[in-house]
Amino acid sequence: MSAPRTNLPVDPARIADVIDGLAAITEPDRPYTRRAFTALHPEGRAFLEARFREAGLETRIDAAGNLIGRRPGKTPGLGTIMLGSHSDTVPDGGRFDGIAGVAAALAVARALIERGTELDHDLEIVDFLAEEVSIFGVSCIGSRGMAGVLPEDWLARESGGLTLAEGIRQAGGDPLRLAGEARGDIATFLELHIEQGPVLEEEKFDIGVVTAIAGITRIEIVVEGRADHAGTTPMGGRADALAAAARLVTGVEALAKSFSGGRFHFTATVGEFSIEPNAANVVPSRARLLIDARAEERAMMELFVNSLDQMAEQIARETGTAISTPRRISDNPPTPSDAMLVKVLDEACSAVGASHRRMVSGAGHDTAWMARVTRSAMIFVPCRGGRSHAPEEFAENDDIALGASVLLHAVIQLDHGLQTLNQEGR
Structure with a gap:
């Protein structure tokens, strides 16, 4: 000082x-x-x-x-x-x-x-x-x-x-x-x-x-897969909700990093995460993510949410899961x-x-x-x-x-x- x-x-x-x-x-x-x-x-x-x-x-x-x-x-x-x-x-x-x-x-x-x-x-x-x-x-x-x-x-x-x-x-x-x-x-x-x-x-x-x-927007995403036996279901035949959700988590981090570090403040965090049935020998059938995103400029938040939509659609296609459209739980400018x-x-x-x-x-x-x-x-x-x-x-x-x-x-x-x-x- x-x-x-x-x-x-x-x-x-x-x-x-x-x-x-x-x-x-x-x-x-x-x-x-x-x-x-x-x-x-x-x-x-x-x-x-x-x-x-x-x-x-x-x-x-x-x-x-x-x-x-x-x-x-x-x-x-x-x-x-x-x-x-x-x-x-x-x-x-x-x-x-x-x-x-x-x-x-x-x-x-x-x-x-x-x-x-x-x-x-x-x-x-x-x-x-x-x-x-x-x-x-x-x-x-x-x-x-x-x-x-x-x-x-x-x-x-x-x-x-x-x-x-x-x-x-x-x-x-x-x-x-x-x-x-x-x-x-x-x-x-x-x-x-x-x-x-x-x-x-x-x-x-x-x-x-x-x-x-910064404005604070909280976004919920739900991934629906299919529960299967963890030991008998071939790796190529699964619809693993957790695997798809993990890609979303790392995708959110990468996307937020691409938005930050410039002139305007931006952060995004997956702060809540849950899976079902949450059993060691069952392929996860459902995952829920809650994202906390914060932006100094409203336009950056809108661009982030649009990019998130596209990411969710791509991951759903590639993993055979159903991923909900990212839903804004709260949205303060x-x-x-x-x-x-x-x-x-x-x-x-x-x-x-x-x-x-x-x-x-x-x-x-x-x-x-x-x-x-x-x-x-x-x-x-x-x-x-x-x-x-x-x-x-x-x-x-x-x-x-x-x-x-x-x-x-x-x-x-x-x-x-x-x-x-x-x-x-x-």
């Missing part, structure tokens, strides 16, 4: 206090596990709410179950500058994913108070509910709810006898007020997050300014960051002496949903070895504090700049 870590305008110790305090609230022998809609999540929320109030913020839970700390601005009606991320984790996950963003946002609020800086806009710090894939099998529940795009049929999803609607209610929200309810007062949203990849560390940059969040905010963040990095580069996020974030209702952007800070969603996930506290300093500078600039944009009708 190139920038000095002395005389930062935010207090690194307070960032560490929040991160370490939440890290201590975890399932025994499972660091660091504090999933939304489980018993420990409210305990983490209570910890955060106390820290919000210590920072002079007014706290509330909105209809979507998001914890919000608010500091009123000097000029009513200008709208809200919002910062934040999420505090829930994946099972056995890291202690910085999302949490660093909440801690950094809170540090910005404290720094404004300690510097005696009053904003014209309202300032809100948010801990979104269930950004990670929850016990209900869906993610970004709080940010989708705030943006007014939480699917109504999701509320009936059930896990362990609990519905999502009941889970939101237990978190302090009100699912009856969610239908179509989108915040209209948010002037801008910024999120700090660990990179969850190795680029910043390897290239020795302090900050990544996120230009887009890429989310570009607001161009004005990207420029502001570039300038903020330079102002605080942080080396930075622009980059794309291959992971999904709450920012993608906030972009539905307001100007939104993100910054990344480095994490050790690019590791994330693992107990070994680690980010230097000073790196997070430097990122928070970038946010602080950006907030102060936006407090004035947004008014100019509004006056110009932009």
Whole structure:
């Protein structure tokens, strides 16, 4: 890292206090596990709410179950500058994913108070509910709810006898007020997050300014073969579903490699795989693949899916199996960051002496949903070895504090700049 870590305008110790305090609230022998809609999540929320109030913020839970700390601005009606991320984790996950963003946002609020800086806009710090894939099998529940795009049929999803609607209610929200309810007062949203990849560390940059969040498409393919005796059926007379599926797996990898490494971000992974009857002495009769594909540019995703169609048809002909047309289980388009905010963040990095580069996020974030209702952007800070969603996930506290300093500078600039944009009708 190139920038000095002395005389930062935010207090690194307070960032560490929040991160370490939440890290201590975890399932025994499972660091660091504090999933939304489980018993420990409210305990983490209570910890955060106390820290919000210590920072002079007014706290509330909105209809979507998001914890919000608010500091009123000097000029009513200008709208809200919002910062934040999420505090829930994946099972056995890291202690910085999302949490660093909440801690950094809170540090910005404290720094404004300690510097005696009053904003014209309202300032809100948010801990979104269930950004990670929850016990209900869906993610970004709080940010989708705030943006007014939480699917109504999701509320009936059930896990362990609990519905999502009941889970939101237990978190302090009100699912009856969610239908179509989108915040209209948010002037801008910024999120700090660990990179969850190795680029910043390897290239020795302090900050990544996120230009887009890749679209995520999940594609199911089913291969139907024929079950036969593994010892008596000649090799040339089989319709082996697994053999055909294996060719699909390696084909997906080769195709994704041909799409990546250029100007635009692209990845594809076969993350789920199952076969039937899954017996040692039976030729597999059925295989199912679930592909996770992520693209910065929508056109690349469409080209990938079309190429996948052609690959499946060719492998089916050559193996004597029946391969279903690749079916999109879910399909979210890429989310570009607001161009004005990207420029502001570039300038903020330079102002605080942080080396930075622009980059794309291959992971999904709450920012993608906030972009539905307001100007939104993100910054990344480095994490050790690019590791994330693992107990070994680690980010230097000073790196997070430097990122928070970038946010602080950006907030102060936006407090004035947004008014100019509004006056110009932009």
